Amino acid sequence: MNNCNFKVGKKLQKTNDGGIYRILNHDYPFKNIAVKLMDPKENENYRKEIDITGLATEIEIAPKVFDSCVINFEGNEYYGLVFEYIDNAKSINKIFQENRINLKNTEYIKQLLDVMYNNGIIHNDLHGENIIFNSKYRPYIIDFGMSDLHNDVIPFDTRDYNIELSGPNNELIILNVENNTLTKINYNFKTYKTTQEVIQLTIKKFFKID
Ligand SMILES: Nc1ncnc2c1ncn2[C@@H]1O[C@H](COP(=O)(O)OP(=O)(O)O)[C@@H](O)[C@H]1O
Numbered sequence: 001m002n003n004c005n006f007k008v009g010k011k012l013q014k015t016n017d018g019g020i021y022r023i024l025n026h027d028y029p030f031k032n033i034a035v036k037l038m039d040p041k042e043n044e045n046y047r048k049e050i051d052i053t054g055l056a057t058e059i060e061i062a063p064k065v066f067d068s069c070v071i072n073f074e075g076n077e078y079y080g081l082v083f084e085y086i087d088n089a090k091s092i093n094k095i096f097q098e099n100r101i102n103l104k105n106t107e108y109i110k111q112l113l114d115v116m117y118n119n120g121i122i123h124n125d126l127h128g129e130n131i132i133f134n135s136k137y138r139p140y141i142i143d144f145g146m147s148d149l150h151n152d153v154i155p156f157d158t159r160d161y162n163i164e165l166s167g168p169n170n171e172l173i174i175l176n177v178e179n180n181t182l183t184k185i186n187y188n189f190k191t192y193k194t195t196q197e198v199i200q201l202t203i204k205k206f207f208k209i210d
């Protein structure tokens with residue numbers, strides 16, 4: 001891939017540090033591919049001050065677990081992460097709000113997490129916008145900018161299977177894909193304390209299952 005020819009096309013999506021851009025004229029096996037990179041055009045300070053640790057971490061870790069690769073261009077100055085672009089991607093938040101989460105996709109997400117844990121990777125940012133579904137409802141875990149890479153397989157007792165979803169009223173709901181439970185977190189705004197009034201509901205009760 002490092003040797004392939006390509007052109008960076010239009011910006012598809014803004015990210016915290018830059019954007020996701022379409023890639024044109026490529027010979028990569030996926031039909032739709034994109035690159036995530038710092039945005040040199042919009043960030044005047046890009047060369048001096050922008051914090052590139054997130055993208056650098058992602059560039060190191062993401063290719064270990066999903067089909068992606070790192071490119072660099074413009075005389076080694078800009079790096080980017082190339083991956084499949086999911087057309088009409090829907091976040092798991094959206095799927096959750098549509099009541100379309102089912103056991104099949106939670107099991108699949110658990111498998112994806114286990115692939116990461118078996119490769120020594122902890123994601124650290126498992127929230128509802130970092131899991132996206134393609135039009136066939138296949139989930140993808142994305143955004144490895146906050147992840148950690150360990151030398152060893154992550155032990156079973158420290159694996160995290162909790163995903164922070166936002167409900168229809170922006171409330172925080174934890175989806176555990178190991179036990180298939182939903183936990184609603186209630187904030188007590190009067191005291192500014194987080195009380196964990198916890199309602200454990202099985203996915204079966206809460207959602208219609210295919
Ligand atoms: N491969 C992809 N296909 C389609 N949309 C994507 C892809 N990667 C990211 N996105 C969209 O862009 C958003 C931001 O990407 P992300 O990598 O999470 O950036 P950030 O570091 O800013 O959170 C995602 O929430 C998702 O909606």
Ligand SMILES: [Mg+2]
Pocket residue numbers: 129130143
């Ligand atoms: Mg993100």
